[in-house]
Amino acid sequence: MDHWPLRDLVLCTPRLELRPDDDEGLDELVEEAYLGVHPPDEMPFLVPWTEADPRYLGRGMLQYHWAERARLAPENWSVHFLVRLDGRVVGMQSLHGVDFGVTRHVGSGSWVGLRHQGRGIGTEMRAAVLLFAFDHLGATRARSSAFADNAASQGVSRKLGYRRDGTETVVRRGVATEDVRLVLDPDTFVRPSWTLAVDGVEGCLGLLGSA
Numbered sequence: 001m002d003h004w005p006l007r008d009l010v011l012c013t014p015r016l017e018l019r020p021d022d023d024e025g026l027d028e029l030v031e032e033a034y035l036g037v038h039p040p041d042e043m044p045f046l047v048p049w050t051e052a053d054p055r056y057l058g059r060g061m062l063q064y065h066w067a068e069r070a071r072l073a074p075e076n077w078s079v080h081f082l083v084r085l086d087g088r089v090v091g092m093q094s095l096h097g098v099d100f101g102v103t104r105h106v107g108s109g110s111w112v113g114l115r116h117q118g119r120g121i122g123t124e125m126r127a128a129v130l131l132f133a134f135d136h137l138g139a140t141r142a143r144s145s146a147f148a149d150n151a152a153s154q155g156v157s158r159k160l161g162y163r164r165d166g167t168e169t170v171v172r173r174g175v176a177t178e179d180v181r182l183v184l185d186p187d188t189f190v191r192p193s194w195t196l197a198v199d200g201v202e203g204c205l206g207l208l209g210s211a
């Protein structure tokens, strides 16, 4: 019996390879984060993890991902896919599910290293996990959210067919800010022209509450 089947899961798009996080890849992800995730005068994240003391940003990132792995369970999981371009980690695409076996709903979150942004990578990696969720896990709805002023994230969602599902006012750097909820169903998903290659999914279905 394979006790951690996520090790064998791999999603491939024309340019990218997505694999659940492993320690070696996390080291590369940390390096990418130190090179910049967003301009310093912006804050795209609800949890402002990029504002950490630079001495501890890397340790904090490792501990966060280890904690996420440690608490993963079929009824509440987050899979953090390391996104590789030409064999190097360039960002992170997360997919999560709460009571997925009952709801069949997933959510997502992501970031791409600043130096790699604006080349369609964010769209390609989100499309990859949506194809995985809808076509391989049997998801019936995908949710996301982004600040109203996050043009790139809103752009990715718009291109893939998400619709707005209300807003919430949250506090960002002490200022009231609009967070936009987004929702996507399989029949409104604007599918990419390419096909996703998926390997290793069979062994993961039980762990993700999808069996």
Ligand SMILES: CC(C)(COP(=O)(O)OP(=O)(O)OC[C@H]1O[C@@H](n2cnc3c(N)ncnc32)[C@H](O)[C@@H]1OP(=O)(O)O)[C@@H](O)C(=O)NCCC(=O)NCCS
Residues within 6 Å of the ligand: 037, 038, 044, 045, 109, 110, 111, 112, 113, 116, 117, 118, 119, 120, 121, 122, 123, 124, 145, 146, 147, 150, 151, 152, 153, 154, 155, 156, 159
């Ligand atoms: C959001 C993010 C993952 C998108 O990835 P990306 O690779 O930069 O996005 P893409 O290149 O696929 O662009 C997606 C669309 O948004 C548009 N877009 C990107 N940046 C934009 C900007 N600054 N202003 C306006 N539109 C923008 C693009 O034009 C593109 O649409 P198009 O192909 O029709 O031109 C990435 O920008 C990022 O990591 N940002 C910092 C962290 C973050 O915001 N994470 C999400 C938190 S909710």
